[in-house]
Amino acid sequence: MAIIPFNKPYISGNEFKYISESVESGKISGDGIFTKKCHTFFEETYEFKKVLLTTSCTDALEMAAILIDIKPGDEVIMPSYTFVSTANAFALRGAKIVFADSRKDHPGMDENSLEALITSKTKAIVPVHYAGVACDMDIIMDIADRHNLFVVEDAAQAIDSYYKGKPLGGIGHLAAFSFHETKNIISGEGGMLVINDESFAKRAEIIREKGTNRSSFFRGEVDKYGWVDLGSSFLPSDMIAAFLYSQLENLQKIQSTRKKIWDKYDASFRGVLDKNKGVRLPVIPDFATNNAHMYYLTCASPEERNTLLSHLKGKGILAVFHYLSLHKSRFFEGKYNGLNLTETDKYTDCLVRLPLFFELDLNKQKYIIDSIHEFYS
Amino acid sequence: MAIIPFNKPYISGNEFKYISESVESGKISGDGIFTKKCHTFFEETYEFKKVLLTTSCTDALEMAAILIDIKPGDEVIMPSYTFVSTANAFALRGAKIVFADSRKDHPGMDENSLEALITSKTKAIVPVHYAGVACDMDIIMDIADRHNLFVVEDAAQAIDSYYKGKPLGGIGHLAAFSFHETKNIISGEGGMLVINDESFAKRAEIIREKGTNRSSFFRGEVDKYGWVDLGSSFLPSDMIAAFLYSQLENLQKIQSTRKKIWDKYDASFRGVLDKNKGVRLPVIPDFATNNAHMYYLTCASPEERNTLLSHLKGKGILAVFHYLSLHKSRFFEGKYNGLNLTETDKYTDCLVRLPLFFELDLNKQKYIIDSIHEFYS
Numbered sequence A, B: 001m002a003i004i005p006f007n008k009p010y011i012s013g014n015e016f017k018y019i020s021e022s023v024e025s026g027k028i029s030g031d032g033i034f035t036k037k038c039h040t041f042f043e044e045t046y047e048f049k050k051v052l053l054t055t056s057c058t059d060a061l062e063m064a065a066i067l068i069d070i071k072p073g074d075e076v077i078m079p080s081y082t083f084v085s086t087a088n089a090f091a092l093r094g095a096k097i098v099f100a101d102s103r104k105d106h107p108g109m110d111e112n113s114l115e116a117l118i119t120s121k122t123k124a125i126v127p128v129h130y131a132g133v134a135c136d137m138d139i140i141m142d143i144a145d146r147h148n149l150f151v152v153e154d155a156a157q158a159i160d161s162y163y164k165g166k167p168l169g170g171i172g173h174l175a176a177f178s179f180h181e182t183k184n185i186i187s188g189e190g191g192m193l194v195i196n197d198e199s200f201a202k203r204a205e206i207i208r209e210k211g212t213n214r215s216s217f218f219r220g221e222v223d224k225y226g227w228v229d230l231g232s233s234f235l236p237s238d239m240i241a242a243f244l245y246s247q248l249e250n251l252q253k254i255q256s257t258r259k260k261i262w263d264k265y266d267a268s269f270r271g272v273l274d275k276n277k278g279v280r281l282p283v284i285p286d287f288a289t290n291n292a293h294m295y296y297l298t299c300a301s302p303e304e305r306n307t308l309l310s311h312l313k314g315k316g317i318l319a320v321f322h323y324l325s326l327h328k329s330r331f332f333e334g335k336y337n338g339l340n341l342t343e344t345d346k347y348t349d350c351l352v353r354l355p356l357f358f359e360l361d362l363n364k365q366k367y368i369i370d371s372i373h374e375f376y377s
């Protein structure tokens, strides 16, 4: 019995061709011809004001933290149910992380719990669009406006998804995307910073270029470049951008195939597992679209989740749990404890992600679906 | 007349083959098969205790800064004549950068000036092996030992170079290498952290994996991974490692070709420009080897340097200056000024790097050499 993996990176066709073109161009460090093509793609397709490819979403979040000038003692509000990087990017700058609980119907953070978490030290809110499904951004932007806070969207999983017709990543002051191989559109490792508030544009370019005005230099605007700010090397090799560009050319195909797989899971479970078995299925609110990044079930109990994972593993199906409540992590707990985030813990303990990748064939998917129904029969 | 570039990335042959193998392996995120091959290569060839590929040398330096727990107020001593990243990596953690002057005979820092710069807040010394030529590491390690300081070697340019028989990067507590396309061995963007003090090994793995024990998890040592420390995403895609591995297989060939080019420059100038024209030629001390990373001249005056650069440019030869004194940078100057580092300024104002790359052919090199003699005739 062949194992069905949880994920399989999809190669869309022109990746190698473009990598060789990048090499032939004579410039395989950052900001070569394919980096520019990717930038143009995003700026045109989603009307993002300015984008900058980075080596990872983690690094894009770090750029955001530097850009909004996070200092020791500043507070940053984000969900506890997220990847470690969302928190680490701000913790690295000395921020105190303030965790919000998840929504009852969705792992995204409860927008209505945020206002109570704001203090005079709060500097930013970081909504995570879990599974590519939007947080209620009108509520979040309104809170941010009233309290003078920055909003950094963690759109790691949210490519090609929308909130009330606006592309995710295009709403907060800044946003970060991931092209890690576990995402819809990939480049092995990779990420992108989106700059919606143009006042950040110039400094973003400098921070990304090791704190130098090297971009101005290569545009011929200055005759030497030097140290002008904090910064790091956030540029991916142009070969990574070449790989990514081939994926972007196939975005619609990739998205529609993933949506078919997602819809098939949903049609097979909805009205059955949720009605009769107490399993929660994904909720896509009216204000949000579904980019088919992930199909997940929320089991009735931790024991049920763990038995389901074992059951599937026994059948050669690699379904997986996901984040672990960050407020209970070894790093965080000693620091500021006493938090009680019950919805977060529920997702930590009960959520199961099912295999979902471009090349998952219908027979295999049927086998996964049948195995789940068998478990619940 | 075809322009002679300052640098041209060399493709050694198996880069594309290995990139496809990496893709076929099904894992193009970090730490795939080629990352492991590169790690083994370095650990076997140079007997480094532990190495970890990173997305850049800048990032390896940042890992070092986190590992030695740099905190706001700590002081870090380094040359002012270095790339911005050497300083930024520590400035990002809040360190005060204390700049040392260069040696009279070499752009590397003056080992004998260090002790006077040490205070009770000094935490680390960061020697930069300029042009791949070793600093006098016995002196530096002795000072560090006596004052209980860490030594982080910035070996960005120092691959395959030695100090008294020991490979550079293998002497300090930690070291950072670069595989940026301007280096001898390249991967577009890329770097590596070397861990010589094994007490850093476990934490290094965690910091590189976003502050999680994900490496332990994938080795099957724990059944979940979580947030245990500060960290970032320092892993390069395995495709970058695949490219690098092909280069490493050709290291000897690349090095010997570069050395021939270097030697030819040197033989043409030594005894002429230095004797009669007041031009300083590179000095390789007895304790150091030459890895032919760079051939540079130090002109007698800034005017001479700038006229030489223009003269060569007029002949289609892209020779370039190098670092700008960091102590005079816009970022640094406002903070702690009043430094007077005359040797540093001399290299900033008078140094010229000549084209030096694998595919520089003999005729072109002769043309460059002739053009320089013509300038000085």
Ligand SMILES: Cc1ncc(COP(=O)(O)O)c(/C=N/[C@@H]2[C@H](O)[C@@H](O)[C@@H](OP(=O)(O)OP(=O)(O)OC[C@H]3O[C@@H](n4cc(C)c(=O)[nH]c4=O)C[C@@H]3O)O[C@@H]2C)c1O
Binding pocket: A214, A217, A223, A224, A225, A226, A233, B006, B007, B056, B057, B058, B059, B082, B083, B084, B085, B086, B128, B154, B156, B157, B177, B178, B179, B180, B182, B190, B191, B320, B321, B322, B323, B324
């Ligand atoms: C010790 C040390 N420690 C750490 C790292 C981090 O390594 P990573 O990159 O892996 O993180 C390095 C890195 N070397 C970097 C980069 O590798 C790479 O970007 C490249 O930069 P350039 O592409 O700009 O290249 P160039 O061809 O060297 O110069 C081109 C023109 O630029 C003008 N110039 C140049 C400089 C330097 C400067 O300050 N100001 C300036 O006006 C001179 C020319 O006309 O070279 C840099 C030196 C290092 O050296």
Ligand SMILES: Cc1ncc(COP(=O)(O)O)c(/C=N/[C@@H]2[C@H](O)[C@@H](O)[C@@H](OP(=O)(O)OP(=O)(O)OC[C@H]3O[C@@H](n4cc(C)c(=O)[nH]c4=O)C[C@@H]3O)O[C@@H]2C)c1O
Binding pocket: A006, A007, A056, A057, A058, A059, A082, A083, A084, A085, A086, A128, A154, A156, A157, A177, A178, A179, A180, A182, A190, A191, A320, A321, A322, A323, A324, B214, B217, B223, B224, B225, B226, B233
């Ligand atoms: C919102 C948000 N914001 C920011 C970023 C930064 O993006 P960048 O990567 O671009 O910087 C992300 C990133 N996603 C990351 C990484 O992309 C990628 O590494 C990958 O991690 P894995 O390869 O581990 O993959 P997996 O297949 O998701 O799980 C595999 C097994 O691991 C177990 N597991 C899993 C987790 C998560 C955890 O905490 N603890 C844990 O024990 C569950 C399984 O059995 O997935 C992560 C979630 C994100 O989501």
